[in-house]
Amino acid sequence: MSVTFTLSPVSSRRRRTDRAMWGVLLALTVLALIPLVLIVYYLLRKGLGAWSPSFFTTDPTGSFFGDPGGIRSAILGSLEIVALASIIAVPIGIGVALYLTEYGRGSWFAGSVRYFVDVMTGVPSIVFGLFVYIVLVTSHIGGNFAAWKGAVALALLMLPIVARSAEVALLLVPNGLREAALALGAPRWRMLLRVVLPTAAPGLLTGSLLAVARAMGETAPLLFTVTFALGATANLGQPMNTLPYMVFTDIQSPRAAIVQIAWGAGLTLVALVLILNLLARAIERRSHMA
Amino acid sequence: MTPTTNKEPMEMATAGSGPERDERLDRKPGVAERGTGHSITIRGLSAYYGDQHAVRGLDLDFRAGEVTAIIGPSGCGKSTMIRCLNRMHEEVPGARAEGRVLLDGLDLYAPEVDVTAVRRRIGMVFQKPNPFPTMSVFDNVAAGLRLTGTKGEDLRERVHRALRAVGLWNEVKHRLNRPGVGLSGGQQQRLCIARAIAVEPSVILMDEPCSALDPVATLKVEELIDELKDRYTIVIVTHNMQQAARVSNSTAYMLDGQLVEHAPTAEIFTNPRDHRTERYVTGKFG
Numbered sequence: 001m002s003v004t005f006t007l008s009p010v011s012s013r014r015r016r017t018d019r020a021m022w023g024v025l026l027a028l029t030v031l032a033l034i035p036l037v038l039i040v041y042y043l044l045r046k047g048l049g050a051w052s053p054s055f056f057t058t059d060p061t062g063s064f065f066g067d068p069g070g071i072r073s074a075i076l077g078s079l080e081i082v083a084l085a086s087i088i089a090v091p092i093g094i095g096v097a098l099y100l101t102e103y104g105r106g107s108w109f110a111g112s113v114r115y116f117v118d119v120m121t122g123v124p125s126i127v128f129g130l131f132v133y134i135v136l137v138t139s140h141i142g143g144n145f146a147a148w149k150g151a152v153a154l155a156l157l158m159l160p161i162v163a164r165s166a167e168v169a170l171l172l173v174p175n176g177l178r179e180a181a182l183a184l185g186a187p188r189w190r191m192l193l194r195v196v197l198p199t200a201a202p203g204l205l206t207g208s209l210l211a212v213a214r215a216m217g218e219t220a221p222l223l224f225t226v227t228f229a230l231g232a233t234a235n236l237g238q239p240m241n242t243l244p245y246m247v248f249t250d251i252q253s254p255r256a257a258i259v260q261i262a263w264g265a266g267l268t269l270v271a272l273v274l275i276l277n278l279l280a281r282a283i284e285r286r287s288h289m290a
Numbered sequence: 291m292t293p294t295t296n297k298e299p300m301e302m303a304t305a306g307s308g309p310e311r312d313e314r315l316d317r318k319p320g321v322a323e324r325g326t327g328h329s330i331t332i333r334g335l336s337a338y339y340g341d342q343h344a345v346r347g348l349d350l351d352f353r354a355g356e357v358t359a360i361i362g363p364s365g366c367g368k369s370t371m372i373r374c375l376n377r378m379h380e381e382v383p384g385a386r387a388e389g390r391v392l393l394d395g396l397d398l399y400a401p402e403v404d405v406t407a408v409r410r411r412i413g414m415v416f417q418k419p420n421p422f423p424t425m426s427v428f429d430n431v432a433a434g435l436r437l438t439g440t441k442g443e444d445l446r447e448r449v450h451r452a453l454r455a456v457g458l459w460n461e462v463k464h465r466l467n468r469p470g471v472g473l474s475g476g477q478q479q480r481l482c483i484a485r486a487i488a489v490e491p492s493v494i495l496m497d498e499p500c501s502a503l504d505p506v507a508t509l510k511v512e513e514l515i516d517e518l519k520d521r522y523t524i525v526i527v528t529h530n531m532q533q534a535a536r537v538s539n540s541t542a543y544m545l546d547g548q549l550v551e552h553a554p555t556a557e558i559f560t561n562p563r564d565h566r567t568e569r570y571v572t573g574k575f576g
Contacts, residue, residue, distance in 0.1 A: 106383055176420040180482070183378055184434035184489065185410035194433070198424040 043267045050264025060241065060261075062230045068258050071265050073232035075272070077240035081147050081226065082216050084236060085154035090208050092155075093162025094197075100163075101170040102192060114167075120160035126220035128156045133224045147240040150226035157221060158211035165207025169200040202284055209280055213273040219244040243269045314553045315351070315540060328394045328492035328523055329354040330375060330412075335389035337370045337379055337547075344370040346547040347389070352493070357515060357524040359538035359555065361531060363570070367547035368527045372495050375525065376412040377405050393492065410438070413486035417498040419478035421470035421485070427453075427462050430470040430481055434489040452488035456480040456514055476507025483514060487522070494518065496526040500533065512537050531571060535559050543567045 058070035096113065104110030132153040137145060173196050181191035197204070222245055229239040243265050250262035330352040337345035345367040352358045360368040373379040374387045377398060391398045398408050421430045431449045432440075440448060453459045458480050462473070470481055479499060486494055496515075500508040515524060515537045528534050534541050535555055542552040543564075551558065551567045562568045569575040 174420070176416060176418055177422060179378060179381065179416065180420045180422070180485075181433070182381060183376060183409055183414040183416075184437065184485065185406040185408075186434075186437055187406050190437065195422055195424075199422070201424070 040270075043263065043270060046260065047263035047265075047267030050260045051267070055261075055264060056268075059231050060246070064253075064255060064258075068255075068261055071243070071246060071261065071268060073230065073241040074243045074246040074265060075268065076232045077147065077226075077229075078216060078243040078269070078272070080234070080236065081151045081222070081240065081242060082154065082212060084148060084151035085158055085215055086208065086212055088151065088155035089158035089162055089211065093159050093208075093211075094166045094204060096159075096163040097166035097170055098192060100167050102188070102196070117160045117163050120156075121164065124220075125157050125218050126223075128153045129221035129223060129225055131156070132221065137225060143237055145225060145227045145239045146237045147226050148236040150222045150240070150242075151236070153221035153225050154215040154218060157218060158215050161211040161214060162208055165210060166200075166204050169203025169207060170196065172203060173199045205280055205284055209277055212276060216273055217244055217269060219248050223248075243272075314557055315353075328411075330493060330523065330525070331390075331392040331395075332371075332375075333390045333392070335371065335374055335387065335391065337367070337374050337387040338385065339370075339382065340384040344547055345374065345387075348544075348547070348549055350542060350549055350552060352523055352525050353540070354523050355519060355521075356539040357519045357526060357537055359534035359541045360525065360527045360544060361529075361534050361541060361570070362544035362550075363575070364529075366544045368544050369497055370547075371544070372497055372525055372527050375493070375495055376409050376414055378409070378414065380405075406437075410434070410489055411491055412493045412495060413489065413491035415479070415483050415486055415494065415496045415499045418502050419475055419482050421473075421478050421481050423469065423471045425470055426467045427470045427473070427481065428466040431484045431488050434485060438489070448488055452484040455487060455518070456484040457510065458484060474507070476503050476510060479503060479507065479511060480514065483511070483518075487518065491522065493523045493525065496524065498527055498529060501529060508533070531559070543570060545570075 055070040056075070057072055059073040060071065061067060061069035063069075096117065100110050100114055104113070132149050136142075136149045136152065142148075177195050177199060178191060181195040182188070186194070222242055226242060226245070227239045228245055228249070229241050231241075233240060246265045247262045247269070250258050250265065253259055253262075332348055332350040332352075335345055335348040335350075336343065348367075348371060350371075360372065362368050370379060375391055375398075377387075379385050379387050387399070389399070393408075393411060397403070398412075422433060425433065428449055431452050432445055435445055435448055450459065453462060458477060461477060462481075465472070470478065473481060479502075483494075483499075500511050503511065512533065515526065518524060519539075526534075526537065538555045540552060541555045541558040543550045543558065543562075543566075545566060551562060551564045553563070558567060559571050562571060566575070
């Protein structure tokens with residue numbers, strides 16, 4: 001049998017191009033990693049020194065010359081406000097996503113809702129703060145500045161993130177599962193509750209956490225809704241201390257000890273988001289094992 | 291019966307070819323009517339996807355306690371037709387159906403009928419095994435039962451019975467609490483059959499239940515169908531003509547949304563009346 005074709009070797013030009021492209025992509029990846037590494041490095045170097053048991057257990061004193069105190073009230077305040085914001089935004093956001101994927105598929109109304117959710121994602125966070133300032137603060141509904149008003153501003157910020165990511169998670173649920181549940185005679189609400197939502201749960205959780213992490217670090221919506229307080233409080237009707245606000249004010253201080261508190265608070269913020277993430281993942285994994 | 295308004299040329303051409311009711315299907319004297327199972331009667335069924343007319347004025351009878359196979363080339367409307375029987379067709383956006391589907395004389399499309407009640411009476415097994423991924427083996431089978439409020443010991447017993455009925459009991463009895471999706475493809479499909487029969491429906495619809503399975507798993511499902519036909523009326527859509535020949539009592543051949551011929555399976559494969567059926571079963575077409 002005679003060979004009527006040849007398998008030509010890869011040309012040296014193609015080999016060179018391949019090498020070059022490989023190098024370019026690697027360089028870009030490294031370039032993207034540099035800021036991330038630097039952020040973590042500086043946070044640890046400057047912030048870790050501020051960490052001590054009393055740093056987490058005492059409230060800031062507000063004194064410039066004396067002992068500046070710790071960040072306890074800021075941690076508690078951030079957790080309280082973000083928790084309230086999540087309680088508002090996560091159910092509504094998932095509800096919007098359920099409407100978009102399960103009921104409004106293909107309708108013009110769902111289409112325009114999706115469009116405006118996208119627009120909302122792009123709204124700068126300070127605008128949400130302004131909006132709440134005008135609607136809730138200047139109108140003196142339930143006092144002046146209050147933690148719950150900041151939570152509303154953060155919830156507005158979280159809503160489109162939750163809705164959009166939840167929609168993606170729900171769309172990933174295979175249609176065959178919906179059909180299987182319906183074919184068993186399940187009413188639609190039961191199919192959603194027992195099959196679609198549990199199947200999408202990991203995605204819903206990830207999306208919600210993304211929004212929580214985002215809200216946790218936002219300063220602008222809190223500036224003129226919650227403002228600031230030194231002591232810790234569980235009263236959501238009053239001003240409260242928060243981590244990002246503390247970073248914002250303390251970093252401007254001319255005193256080195258107070259600047260270090262800002263770094264320490266920043267590091268705490270990152271650690272808090274990380275811990276929340278790990279916690280949620282652990283819960284998710286455990287519920288899947290059972 | 292809802293008359294079809296738009297008589298198309300093709301439909302005219304085929305009209306009258308093949309009797310409406312094949313007398314070969316009439317029971318031979320001496321063969322007793324089975325006491326179990328329920329019959330389904332289709333009269334003037336038309337199904338649409340938007341403007342597309344997928345099933346065109348179909349009359350068909352599925353007899354109690356028998357396996358009826360539906361064969362036909364891709365896109366002939368056999369899956370659409372079977373999905374009309376438990377009203378799953380209307381779940382597709384833009385889809386609708388007209389005509390009558392009677393379960394023991396009760397019209398499933400009557401306006402006062404609750405669609406969930408229809409689906410509890412008429413179970414369905416899909417082409418791709420689709421156990422619920424967040425549920426254990428046990429919970430998968432229990433899913434339908436829990437809808438009707440079955441609980442405790444009664445629930446356990448029914449789930450075990452369903453698993454035994456599909457021959458899965460010995461394979462899964464030690465892993466009832468493990469995820470249902472951890473089973474093999476063939477086991478998953480039998481799990482889905484168990485899920486469907488656990489609620490004790492009257493009819494089981496199977497839409498190409500073996501097309502995603504290997505030959506060994508296919509054989510097991512076919513054996514299962516043979517066992518189940520004593521208790522349930524089974525309608526099975528299949529692309530595999532050998533399968534239709536192996537498992538069914540009667541076979542219906544569909545083409546372009548219409549019924550060409552419905553006769554005892556042996557007759558369809560050895561002595562079809564319609565030349566289009568013959569061309570299809572001998573592999574000259576489709």
